[in-house]
Amino acid sequence: MVEELPVGFRFYPTEVELISFYLRIQLGGGHATIYSLIPIIDVFNVEPTQLPNLAGERCRGDKEQWLFFVPRQEREARGGRPSRTTNSGYWKATGSPGPVFSPDNRVIGVKKTMVFYIGKAPKGRKTKWKMNEYKAIDETASVSTIPKVHNHL
8 A cells, every 4th residue: 555645756766766776676676565566567568559568656647757776688688689569669778878976976887868669770750758777777877988888777
């Protein structure tokens, strides 16, 4: 049962909280309470229109933001690129991945923005669906090094 929250409450964690708290808990084995906020779903196996209904308890009514832990694909774990295609289209990375800094200016993760296209690559039609992917990196990495990928949100 969901506890009563004050009117206007919105679960809206910062990028630092997503990586240094929620993702670190997931990497450490997870916790049932976290999954009610951020469920584990392979977002690349569902259509973007289905995502709002699959969101965690605190995000389900939100019209702008839903959070998911995405399990690594077998091919990604072996050094390959993940498949980001659905039945109707594909997610395409836009721009360059950018570092996410902690308050004390350490690089704690990498953020990649993706846009959903309907159809087959490279002739798909761009939609308004946008997704940010966050990956935690090795705490000892710097901006000039290639981050060691642990998992992603």
